[in-house]
Amino acid sequence: MHYQHIRLPVGGEQLTVEANRLVVPDNPVLGYIEGDGIGPDIMRACLRVWDAAVERAYSGRRKVHWAELHLGEKAAEQYAGNYFPQETLDALKELIVAIKGPLTTPIGGGFRSLNVSLRQALDLYACVRPVRYYTGVPSPLKKPEQIDVVIFRENTEDVYAGIEYPSGSDEMRKLERFLKEEMGATFFDDAGLGIKPISPFATKRLVRKAIEYAIANQRESVTLVHKGNIMKFTEGAFRNWGYEVAREEFGDKTITEDELYDDYGGKRPKDKVIIKDRIADVMFQLMLLRPTEFDVIATPNLNGDYLSDAIAAEVGGIGIAPGANIGDHIAVFEATHGTAPKYANLDKVNPGSLLFSGVLMFEYIGWNEVADLIRHAYPAVLKRKIVTYDFARQMDGATEVSTSGFADALIDEVRKSV
Numbered sequence: 218m219h220y221q222h223i224r225l226p227v228g229g230e231q232l233t234v235e236a237n238r239l240v241v242p243d244n245p246v247l248g249y250i251e252g253d254g255i256g257p258d259i260m261r262a263c264l265r266v267w268d269a270a271v272e273r274a275y276s277g278r279r280k281v282h283w284a285e286l287h288l289g290e291k292a293a294e295q296y297a298g299n300y301f302p303q304e305t306l307d308a309l310k311e312l313i314v315a316i317k318g319p320l321t322t323p324i325g326g327g328f329r330s331l332n333v334s335l336r337q338a339l340d341l342y343a344c345v346r347p348v349r350y351y352t353g354v355p356s357p358l359k360k361p362e363q364i365d366v367v368i369f370r371e372n373t374e375d376v377y378a379g380i381e382y383p384s385g386s387d388e389m390r391k392l393e394r395f396l397k398e399e400m401g402a403t404f405f406d407d408a409g410l411g412i413k414p415i416s417p418f419a420t421k422r423l424v425r426k427a428i429e430y431a432i433a434n435q436r437e438s439v440t441l442v443h444k445g446n447i448m449k450f451t452e453g454a455f456r457n458w459g460y461e462v463a464r465e466e467f468g469d470k471t472i473t474e475d476e477l478y479d480d481y482g483g484k485r486p487k488d489k490v491i492i493k494d495r496i497a498d499v500m501f502q503l504m505l506l507r508p509t510e511f512d513v514i515a516t517p518n519l520n521g522d523y524l525s526d527a528i529a530a531e532v533g534g535i536g537i538a539p540g541a542n543i544g545d546h547i548a549v550f551e552a553t554h555g556t557a558p559k560y561a562n563l564d565k566v567n568p569g570s571l572l573f574s575g576v577l578m579f580e581y582i583g584w585n586e587v588a589d590l591i592r593h594a595y596p597a598v599l600k601r602k603i604v605t606y607d608f609a610r611q612m613d614g615a616t617e618v619s620t621s622g623f624a625d626a627l628i629d630e631v632r633k634s635v
Contacts, residue, residue, distance in 0.1 A: 218311055220304050222287065222295050229282025232313040232582070234546050239313070241582045243279045248309060252318020253289045254556025259568040260318050262624035266568075266591065267575050269628040274586035284312060288331055289320040301331060306338055309549065316550040316578050318571060319557075332551070333379070336372045341542035341549060342419060343426050344370040346525040347577065353599030354533035355611035361532050364504070367436070368514045368528070369427035370521025372542060374419045375451075377518045381411035415451040415517060417458050424459040426543070427515040428467050431490045439463070439471075441494040442516035442524065455517050456494050463492040497524070504528050529553070536607055537569030541577050548581055550574040564619040567605040569595075572627075594630035598623070 229246035382389035445453030474493040529538035609617035
């Protein structure tokens with residue numbers, strides 16, 4: 218494919234999908250998007266760490282060829298003000314796997330969220346957010362090591378579908394009349410109106426992916442988190458369709474929580490994944506009080522947004538929380554925090570979120586040795602109290618380093634790893 222501004226690296230091979238499976242060569246071309254604000258700082262640091270880990274793991278037998286793609290402010294500079302160029306979408310589809318830094322999103326006006334638009338344009342329907350504790354990271358909890366969950370957040374529906382109309386608009390007036398006059402609805406005049414679609418199709422493919430992950434990774438349970446006690450035909454339906462997928466497609470590998478106690482005396486058989494559900498507001502409390510009871514979480518879009526950030530705060534904050542947006546094959550991994558423009562180009566911030574999103578990416582393409590090296594190096598560096606400013610202010614005796622300095626320490630640790 219011919220591109221206007223994108224240059225694919227010479228010497229790399231593209232990933233392919235064969236027989237519904239991802240095929241990864243030893244010299245893959247992977248895409249990266251620097252992002253806005255602090256994006257360039259953390260991306261430069263992480264590319265160095267990832268390359269060092271690949272070299273250490275495979276001694277030159279494997280190598281990533283990185284292709285820079287453009288979204289956000291950098292894209293606007295190159296594509297005549299277009300923050301969301303079509304050729305970047307085309308390249309993401311062609312390359313299949315990519316990683317990105319944070320992108321600018323205006324609040325209350327302007328263009329819609331680039332992150333949401335990207336997920337919808339590429340049908341990246343599962344936002345996957347693993348949350349676990351790394352020794353040495355400052356945490357507000359007494360026992361943060363008890364938290365080890367993987368959140369599957371539905372990415373394409375719910376209020377994020379963008380079906381809403383501002384107060385006073387013609388569309389709002391038309392919908393208001395219909396709801397009040399035709400459907401008998403009651404609400405205050407002049408209200409801005411939004412529609413919350415949750416479908417069996419989108420719900421089932423999300424829950425299916427969560428259950429498949431739990432089975433493949435020997436996780437004990439999948440919890441459906443919803444507000445079905447209030448929104449019975451959207452979030453309540455999400456719960457019901459989730460159980461339906463488990464029963465009809467994974468009946469030999471799953472049991473419900475009722476079956477766990479009624480048929481197995483509360484003791485989980487080793488070859489079964491428990492399917493259970495919790496009300497969203499209760500789940501926030503339980504993740505503080507009894508986090509060991511939860512393993513994989515599947516939830517609609519808005520709940521997943523709140524919950525993933527809240528649980529990340531328990532283990533050190535979203536500054537080190539990784540994320541992935543995954544479709545049937547195409548996957549875009551991402552830093553989960555914002556652009557923090559006041560720190561842009563200061564070489565100051567913690568690159569952890571993007572770093573660990575890269576770890577997820579390497580696991581996704583099957584290069585687990587790279588992921589393991591970084592996972593082992595990170596707590597080793599923290600043990601020496603070499604940290605960026607955000608952790609330094611919470612730790613006694615810390616050595617504060619820059620973004621690039623932290624990358625240097627990680628690379629040193631990676632290179633001496635066995």
